[in-house]
Amino acid sequence: MLKLNRCAFALLIALPASAFAEVITVITHSDGTTAGDRTTLSALGIQVVDDSAQQYSLTVTTEYDTENLDSLPNGTQVSMLDAKVTVVLQFGAQYYQYLGTARAEAFVYSAFGNREGYQQNIDLAPSASVDGNYGFRITQWAFGAPGTFGNGEPLLPRDFYSADGAMLVNAIPVDPNDVEYYRITDANSNAAVVVTSPVPEPAPAALVAAGLAVLFWRRRRDSVQ
Numbered sequence: 001m002l003k004l005n006r007c008a009f010a011l012l013i014a015l016p017a018s019a020f021a022e023v024i025t026v027i028t029h030s031d032g033t034t035a036g037d038r039t040t041l042s043a044l045g046i047q048v049v050d051d052s053a054q055q056y057s058l059t060v061t062t063e064y065d066t067e068n069l070d071s072l073p074n075g076t077q078v079s080m081l082d083a084k085v086t087v088v089l090q091f092g093a094q095y096y097q098y099l100g101t102a103r104a105e106a107f108v109y110s111a112f113g114n115r116e117g118y119q120q121n122i123d124l125a126p127s128a129s130v131d132g133n134y135g136f137r138i139t140q141w142a143f144g145a146p147g148t149f150g151n152g153e154p155l156l157p158r159d160f161y162s163a164d165g166a167m168l169v170n171a172i173p174v175d176p177n178d179v180e181y182y183r184i185t186d187a188n189s190n191a192a193v194v195v196t197s198p199v200p201e202p203a204p205a206a207l208v209a210a211g212l213a214v215l216f217w218r219r220r221r222d223s224v225q
Contacts, residue, residue: 022066022197024155026106028120028140029192030167031057036091039182040171043134044089044096054092056186058167060122060138061086062104064155076152077107085122087138089169091184098128106154115143115164118154118193126174134171134182141166142191158195165191 034056036048048054063084070079083104089096103123111117124136143164150156167189171182 024064024066025194025196025198026062026064026120026155027059027192027194027196028062028118028142029057029059029194030140030165030186030189031055032186032189034167034184034186037171037182037184039180040134040169040184041091043129043131043136043171043182044169045130046089046091046094046096048092056092056184057088057090058138058140058169059086059088060120060140062106062120062122064104064106066155076109076154077105078154079103079105085124087122087124087128098124100128102128108149108152108154110146111141111143114146116146116148118142118144118149118160120193129171133174135174137168137170137172139168139170140191142193155195157197158193160193162191165189167191 032055033053035051035053036046038048038051041048064078064080065083068080068082070081081103082101085098085100085102085104087096087098102125104121106118106120109117109119119139119141122136122138124138126132126135128136142160142162144160144162148160149158166185166187168183168185173180173182
């Protein structure tokens with residue numbers, strides 16, 4: 001029997017820690033029309049000749065590792081220092097894309113006008129800009145009726161679309177003497193929030209099941225005896 005216990009234990013410890021960690025993906029999307037601040041867009045590698053309004057699309061995909069969340073002050077907010085992030089911004093016919101890590105936070109809150117809001121913030125380091133002179137804070141909002149986001153936990157699975165949203169991209173100068181406020185914003189965007197949990201891979205799931213099955217069988221046999 002001791003060999004059985006050792007076998008079950010070996011099956012379980014054979015799994016990497018990542019097999020038990022849960023990575024939850026949050027996708028926030030905004031699209032609409034907005035005026036282009038030339039400083040902000042230039043820092044993103046997008047060149048415009050004036051500040052005229054153009055069609056845009058902004059999608060942020062963030063992976064929140066539940067084993068490495070920096071803070072969970074209450075059930076309505078989560079944050080992570082080095083989340084894996086993908087940012088894709090289309091402005092007119094031009095694109096900006098970032099793949100890397102960033103500080104990220106997501107939360108649900110009561111919004112003005114008897115609404116409930118979902119908000120995700122992403123902080124990109126100056127290395128995310130084309131010249132290294134600006135960091136960025138990207139904020140996206142989606143609004144719905146009270147109760148839209150369930151019990152308020154931002155990492156619960158959901159697939160939400162709304163014509164009531166907003167977005168803001170702040171360019172933050174590295175130069176402390178530059179005190180200007182650079183941003184592109186849209187207070188009336190279309191919005192989407194999609195939150196998904198991964199399906200366990202077959203191999204780790206099978207190892208867990210095998211180990212637990214052996215332990216269950218051993219306990220049941222002992223109780224019968």
